[in-house]
Amino acid sequence: MIEASDFPKYYHYTKKILVGDESLLEKTIMRYTSFQSLDDIAQNKFFVRERKTFDDLRERGIRQKSIHSDRLWFVGEPIPEQILQLDNKIDYSYQLFTSCWTMHEHENALMWKAFSAEVLLHTTVKLLLDAIDTKDVKLIVCNKVNYEKEHFKGVRLSNEIFEKVPAYKDERELRFYVEFENQPIGDGAFVKLAKPFLTGLTFSPFLKTNNVDDIITKNKIPNNYIVASEIIENYAHT
Numbered sequence: 079m080i081e082a083s084d085f086p087k088y089y090h091y092t093k094k095i096l097v098g099d100e101s102l103l104e105k106t107i108m109r110y111t112s113f114q115s116l117d118d119i120a121q122n123k124f125f126v127r128e129r130k131t132f133d134d135l136r137e138r139g140i141r142q143k144s145i146h147s148d149r150l151w152f153v154g155e156p157i158p159e160q161i162l163q164l165d166n167k168i169d170y171s172y173q174l175f176t177s178c179w180t181m182h183e184h185e186n187a188l189m190w191k192a193f194s195a196e197v198l199l200h201t202t203v204k205l206l207l208d209a210i211d212t213k214d215v216k217l218i219v220c221n222k223v224n225y226e227k228e229h230f231k232g233v234r235l236s237n238e239i240f241e242k243v244p245a246y247k248d249e250r251e252l253r254f255y256v257e258f259e260n261q262p263i264g265d266g267a268f269v270k271l272a273k274p275f276l277t278g279l280t281f282s283p284f285l286k287t288n289n290v291d292d293i294i295t296k297n298k299i300p301n302n303y304i305v306a307s308e309i310i311e312n313y314a315h316t
Contacts, residue, residue, distance in 0.1 A: 098221030
């Protein structure tokens with residue numbers, strides 16, 4: 079399991095929520111996703127994926143075994159207990175449930191296509207965190223991702239779960255990790271929502287469907303929530 083003490087420099091937003099820096103709370107974030115996500119949000123829940131299901135092999139823990147740099151000091155001697163504990167936490171982190179967002183201020187045509195997304199959700203870090211019902215949650219940790227070359231295992235858990243190689247830097251990712259009081263079994267789980275959190279949404283300009291108005295009606299989306307795509311408007315909603 080992970081604990082607040084694993085993130086010593088993080089801002090304690092609440093007893094159960096840690097944020098990398100207090101300034102992140104007011105940041106605008108967006109998520110490229112499917113219409114199913116809108117259905118889930120309308121039912122007061124939000125889907126999170128187990129980290130080990132991600133496409134990137136490093137994210138799933140399937141990578142070249144790296145050696146903690148501190149171990150170079152202990153060749154031929156027992157590995158210190160604190161290093162063993164760190165490795166156990168790193169191994170456990172692949173079972174955490176995760177939601178990934180982008181900090182881009184504008185939609186991105188390549189990201190629309192890369193994620194085959196149908197809709198782009200708009201909100202802020204604070205609004206999303208405030209909306210989560212934490213009754214069944216043990217800990218939520220949120221921070222932006224740093225993009226570094228692969229290196230020896232870090233001396234902190236945060237180095238491992240909030241770092242990706244530079245090839246992904248254009249994502250400008252902000253990530254939420256969730257550990258539940260009773261960890262669900264399976265590739266995904268739902269976080270319960272106590273209140274709305276969206277500030278807007280944009281429908282994909284590449285949609286091949288004409289039922290956007292039906293989706294708006296079904297999910298009771300207010301007209302002022304619709305943010306027109308800057309790329310092209312491929313749907314007839316006014």
